[in-house]
Amino acid sequence: MHTPSSILIDVELPDPSPLPPALVKLVSSLRVVIVGWYEVPEQTSPEQAREQFEDEAGDALQEIATPFEEAGADVTQRLVFTGNVFDTVSRISVEENCDAVYIARPAKQLQNVLVPLRGTHNIEEIMAFVADLLKERETKVTMLHVIEKGESEEKVLSQIIEPARARITDQGIDDAMLSDRLIASDDPADVIIEEAEKYDLVVLGETEPTIRDILFGTVPERIATNSNVPVMVVRHLADEEPAAEATS
Amino acid sequence: MSESNTSSRNSGPPLKVEAESPNTELERSLGFVEAMAIGTGTMVGAGIFVFPGLAAGQAGPAAMLSFAIGAVIAMLVALPTAELATAMPESGGGYYFISRGLGAFLGSLVGIGQWLGLIFASAFYLMGFAYYLSDVLSVLGMTASLPVQAVAFMTVVVLTGVSITGTKNTGDLQSAIVGLLLVILAGFLGHGLLDALGFFGRETVPESYFPYGIMPVFTTAALVFTSYLGFAQIATVAGEIKDPARNLPRAMIGSVLLVGVLYVLTIFLSTSIVGSEALSGLGETAIVEVARAIFGTVGAAAILTGGLLATLSSANASILSSSRSLFALSRDSLVPDKMREINRKFRTPHIALLLTGVPIAGLILFGQVEVLAEVASLLHLVMYGLMCITLLVMRARQPASYDPDFRCPGSPVLPALGALASFGLIAFMQPLSIGLGFGVLIAAALWHVFYARDVDIVYE
Numbered sequence: 001m002h003t004p005s006s007i008l009i010d011v012e013l014p015d016p017s018p019l020p021p022a023l024v025k026l027v028s029s030l031r032v033v034i035v036g037w038y039e040v041p042e043q044t045s046p047e048q049a050r051e052q053f054e055d056e057a058g059d060a061l062q063e064i065a066t067p068f069e070e071a072g073a074d075v076t077q078r079l080v081f082t083g084n085v086f087d088t089v090s091r092i093s094v095e096e097n098c099d100a101v102y103i104a105r106p107a108k109q110l111q112n113v114l115v116p117l118r119g120t121h122n123i124e125e126i127m128a129f130v131a132d133l134l135k136e137r138e139t140k141v142t143m144l145h146v147i148e149k150g151e152s153e154e155k156v157l158s159q160i161i162e163p164a165r166a167r168i169t170d171q172g173i174d175d176a177m178l179s180d181r182l183i184a185s186d187d188p189a190d191v192i193i194e195e196a197e198k199y200d201l202v203v204l205g206e207t208e209p210t211i212r213d214i215l216f217g218t219v220p221e222r223i224a225t226n227s228n229v230p231v232m233v234v235r236h237l238a239d240e241e242p243a244a245e246a247t248s
Numbered sequence: 249m250s251e252s253n254t255s256s257r258n259s260g261p262p263l264k265v266e267a268e269s270p271n272t273e274l275e276r277s278l279g280f281v282e283a284m285a286i287g288t289g290t291m292v293g294a295g296i297f298v299f300p301g302l303a304a305g306q307a308g309p310a311a312m313l314s315f316a317i318g319a320v321i322a323m324l325v326a327l328p329t330a331e332l333a334t335a336m337p338e339s340g341g342g343y344y345f346i347s348r349g350l351g352a353f354l355g356s357l358v359g360i361g362q363w364l365g366l367i368f369a370s371a372f373y374l375m376g377f378a379y380y381l382s383d384v385l386s387v388l389g390m391t392a393s394l395p396v397q398a399v400a401f402m403t404v405v406v407l408t409g410v411s412i413t414g415t416k417n418t419g420d421l422q423s424a425i426v427g428l429l430l431v432i433l434a435g436f437l438g439h440g441l442l443d444a445l446g447f448f449g450r451e452t453v454p455e456s457y458f459p460y461g462i463m464p465v466f467t468t469a470a471l472v473f474t475s476y477l478g479f480a481q482i483a484t485v486a487g488e489i490k491d492p493a494r495n496l497p498r499a500m501i502g503s504v505l506l507v508g509v510l511y512v513l514t515i516f517l518s519t520s521i522v523g524s525e526a527l528s529g530l531g532e533t534a535i536v537e538v539a540r541a542i543f544g545t546v547g548a549a550a551i552l553t554g555g556l557l558a559t560l561s562s563a564n565a566s567i568l569s570s571s572r573s574l575f576a577l578s579r580d581s582l583v584p585d586k587m588r589e590i591n592r593k594f595r596t597p598h599i600a601l602l603l604t605g606v607p608i609a610g611l612i613l614f615g616q617v618e619v620l621a622e623v624a625s626l627l628h629l630v631m632y633g634l635m636c637i638t639l640l641v642m643r644a645r646q647p648a649s650y651d652p653d654f655r656c657p658g659s660p661v662l663p664a665l666g667a668l669a670s671f672g673l674i675a676f677m678q679p680l681s682i683g684l685g686f687g688v689l690i691a692a693a694l695w696h697v698f699y700a701r702d703v704d705i706v707y708e
Contacts (some may be wrong), residue, residue, distance in 0.1 A: 035434065041414030043568060043596040046274040047487055048575050054272055067697050082275030083416075091275075131472045 004074070006031035007232065008098040010089050011064050013038045013057040013079070019064065022110045022200075023102075023230070026139075028071035030132065034051070034095045035078045037060035037085050038068060054079075071172040093235060099129050103224045103231040104247035107200055110230075112198040116144045116192045117160055118219070122205040122236045127164050128232050130203055131171035141168070143180040146188040151180055189219045196227045206236040278419065280495045285423040286485065286565055287478040287503030293562030294621070295475030295511045297375040297555040300535050301520045302618065305528025307468040308459035310518040315469035315475070319508030321673060322476035324666035325632040326504045327656040328639040330435050334627045335622060335642070335652035337492035340576030341484035341569070342631040347580065348707035349638030353696055355705060358631045359577040360692035362484075366570035367604060371611035372562045372620040374400040374407075377559035378538035379532040384552055400612045403560075408605030408705045409668055411567055414594045418564065425557045432550050437513050440542045444520035449660050471618060473625040475511060478562075480628065480635075484569045488639050493653030531680035532617065535546030557661055567608070571600035582700045622681035624675050626689060633670035636663040 007027055009019070013036045026122065032243045033167050038057050040049045047117045076096060082088040093101055115130055117123055130141060143164055145156050168176050185191045196202050207219050220233050278286075295315070303311035332345040347355025380401035385394075457466070459499040479500045482489075489495050518527055518538045527534045533555065539547035553655050575597060578588035611620060640663055642650055656663060674682065 040595050041416055042418055043411050043414055043571065043601060044590060045487060045572060045575060047339060048588060048597060049590060049595065050272055050274060051588075058272070077271065078273065079271055080273045080275055082277065084275060084277035087277050088275045143302070155477075 004030050005099040005100055005129045006096065007100045008033045008035060008089065008093050008096065009102045009104075010035040010037060010085075011061070011104075012036075014053060014060045014062055016064050017104065019067075019104065020107045020110075021067070022107060024067045024071050024073075024111050024136070026133065026201075027069070027102075028073045029135065031074040031076070032068050033076045033078065033092065033098055034061065034065050034068065035089060035092050036064065036081075037082065037115050038081045039085055040081060040083055042083060047081060050081045057081075090182060098235065099125070100204075100232045100234045103233065105228055105230045109231050110200045111139055111229050112199045113139055113141050113201045113203060114144055114196055115141055115164075116146070116188070116193075116195075117164060118146070118188060118205070118207060122234065123160065123164050124167070125236060126203065126205045126234045127167040129232075131168045131173060133203070133232075134168075134173060134177075135171060139177065141173075141178050142199070143178070144192065145180070145182050146191050147182055147184045148186060150187065156182060189216075189222045192219065192223055193226050196223065196229050199229060200233065201230050202227065203232045203234065205234045252449060274487065276490045277354075278485060278490075279490050280499060282419050283482050283485075283489050283495055283499035284503055284506075285419070285426045287482045287499055288507055289422045289426045289429075289558070290478030290481050290565045291475055291503065291507045292510065292563045293373050293376065293428070293497075293558040293560075294477075295378070295472065295507055295560050296514055297535060297551075298372075298432065298532050298617075298621075299472045300515055301530045301532060302525045303468050303515065304519055304524035304534070306460070306471065307464040308457065308524040309515075310458045310462075310465045311468055311472075311519070311524070312515045313465050314472055315508070315511040315515055317469040318473045318476050319504065319511070320700040321469075321473070321632075321666070321669045322479060322504045322508070323501070324662060324669055325636060326479050326500045328501045328636050328659075328663045328666060329480060329483060329655050331652045331656040332635060332639060332642070333486050333496045333500070334493050334654045335650050337489070337496065337506055339485055339487035339572055341486070341573070342480055342635050343573055343576050345483075345638050346631065346634050347582075347705045349641045350634060352580070352582065352700065352703045352705045353693075354634060355580070356577070356582050356696035356700055357692045358634055359582060360695060361689060362631055363570050363573040363577070363604070364607070364688050364692075365477075365624050366566045366573065367607045368486060368620050368624035368627065369474060369636075370404075370566040370570065370604070370608045370612060370619070371400075371614075372474060372617060372624055373559050373566065374403050374608065374612060375615065375617050375620065376532055376564060377556065380552060380555040380559060383533050383536060384556065387548075387552070397612055397615045400615075401609055402614060404563075404608045407560075407564060407567060408601060408608075409565055411564075411571075411601050411605070412591070412594060412596055412598050414596045418561075422565065425561050428480070429554050429558055431505040432554050433514070436539060436547065436551070437510070437517060438543065440517040440521065440538070440539060441513065443542060444517055450463070455525075456517070459524065461613075466673075466676045467527055470625065470673050471622060472511075473629070473673060474621040475507070476504065477624065478507075478565070481565060481569045484572050489513050491640045492639050497654040506620070507653050524617050554605070567604050568600070570604040571597055573599040574603060575675060580661060580705060581703050582696070616680075619678065619681050619684065622677045623685045626677060626681060626685035629670045629674055630685075630689065632703075633667040636667035636670065639663045651706060 065075050065077050080088050224231050338344050343359035346358045378396040482499050521541050522538050530537050536548050536551050539551040575588045577583045
């Protein structure tokens with residue numbers, strides 16, 4: 001029995017920005033973990049805020065979760081009072097064993113998806129998630145690879161793009177929906193940010209930080225902060241984690 | 249959180265039981281480093297940057313001993329506190345443990361004492377800050393002769409305003425400040441000690457170790473004990489610390505050890521290089537001149553900067569802890585509910601913060617630095633002694649929900665010594681400080697009798 005992929009969607013409480021209906025529809029076959037966070041400053045203990053705002057925050061979270069439930073998604077709600085949102089989201093993404101984390105941007109439709117591929121270490125994870133996400137949907141997928149110095153186009157096609165395509169058509173997704181692009185550049189992040197503007201959604205994998213990533217922010221980070229389209233970041237599970245961990 | 253752990257009034261409906269809501273979580277976002285920074289950052293502001301001159305003036309080179317006595321007492325208290333904190337990792341610190349162990353009356357006394365003790369401490373730190381700021385201004389040639397009290401008063405107004413509007417990441421800032429301080433001090437102490445021991449051919453100031461006898465060693469220990477108040481502040485944010493079983497005891501005990509060693513070395517260095525008589529004449533910012541004697545202008549500038557940052561972050565941390573004490577008291581109905589109300593716009597407990605900032609401003613107008621420090625210490629020492637007793641009571645009663653991850657070694661002897669030493673140190677303070685401190689405690693007792701007489705706190 002194949003458990004569906006899971007995605008974490010976080011919303012700020014008590015006044016969440018509404019999520020696009022297209023997103024609700026797109027993720028309806030997945031397990032959706034909705035994290036509602038209520039952020040408090042240092043002067044306030046989370047406990048104190050919970051006491052006063054729990055009911056209101058819980059209602060707001062339920063209002064966000066209802067459309068997902070109605071669309072048939074398997075929804076898990078997590079309501080957290082926190083002084084550090086980043087800690088909260090990363091902790092829950094691990095606890096709930098989420099395959100991807102959604103980074104919200106305004107979106108009307110989610111018809112064209114860009115999937116940048118870098119390196120080969122997590123293509124497996126990215127493609128498994130894309131296949132789950134797009135099964136039985138009218139969504140076009142473009143795989144993008146940025147060719148850096150010293151890479152040959154043939155090699156990229158045969159070693160990265162083709163295996164990725166195969167991985168996704170195996171899941172019964174129509175080959176006609178898939179296309180690929182190769183662009184030569186030394187700054188993958190900039191190219192991806194520029195390309196992303198032409199699509200409705202970007203699905204990308206977490207990368208191993210290189211020195212440049214540490215200095216200038218990782219590629220997913222830069223894309224998430226600089227692009228105007230929603231992003232789904234597919235988590236890279238460490239090798240020691242069992243691949244088929246049971247989800248509770 | 250245990251459900252058996254409740255507070256209720258005998259009259260009227262029982263309060264909401266403090267049960268963990270099944271689907272709401274509270275993020276614990278402070279790691280070991282942040283917890284250490286809260287403790288260490290609060291402590292060094294006083295011990296390194298304000299007291300050396302005052303202490304050397306009172307006790308001579310033997311002021312080292314005064315700081316060592318303080319460290320021993322702080323350690324005797326930190327060990328039992330660490331056990332209590334891992335058994336009840338709730339925000340509220342000493343108030344929480346004592347109210348659960350010894351009942352609502354002593355709880356009120358300690359809780360109100362903790363709130364006001366931190367207010368006295370903040371006023372003291374801000375006076376220290378003002379002395380540093382005045383020094384900086386005079387170094388820059390701006391001899392605008394503003395009285396230090398006016399500077400401290402303006403600072404508390406700004407700090408309270410900033411707190412009410414809410415801050416993020418001052419914890420990171422505090423960790424950075426503490427890191428910077430440790431670097432400055434390590435360089436300062438490392439070089440200074442070699443210097444003091446004669447490696448660079450310096451003539452140290454020869455003087456007798458006990459120029460004023462033994463008694464001042466103890467009175468000075470009572471005065472400088474404010475330098476050790478930070479470790480218990482770690483317990484006031486216990487509810488927000490990651491993996492409290494591991495991090496709480498390590499941060500409490502570690503920060504006391506670290507600052508104790510730093511203090512003793514600093515005094516040794518200061519009295520060897522500058523001499524206690526000269527130090528005493530330099531007052532609150534004497535340590536700047538010690539740095540100048542070793543490293544010249546650069547050293548003085550580094551220590552001035554360190555002093556500004558350290559005293560300000562001590563004050564900020566104390567204001568934060570003080571308003572948390574009111575939250576804990578208010579949750580148990582010992583003070584009005586209004587006091588823990590959170591402002592919708594800023595999401596801060598604005599009333600509690602005002603009830604902290606305004607009295608600090610009042611105390612600054614009173615302005616006697618040594619008395620402020622001693623009253624802060626006295627109120628904390630009462631709490632420390634009672635915490636040691638709470639540990640003994642808990643060990644004897646063995647409530648079902650009492651299951652600490654860290655166990656205090658050497659019970660019952662060590663906690664009993666901790667209690668005796670805490671109460672004993674109070675006897676060495678100035679009469680005015682003792683009068684004011686007990687005045688506060690009597691006022692707290694009257695408050696309890698008139699406002700909260702029918703509150704029961706149960707811990708099973």
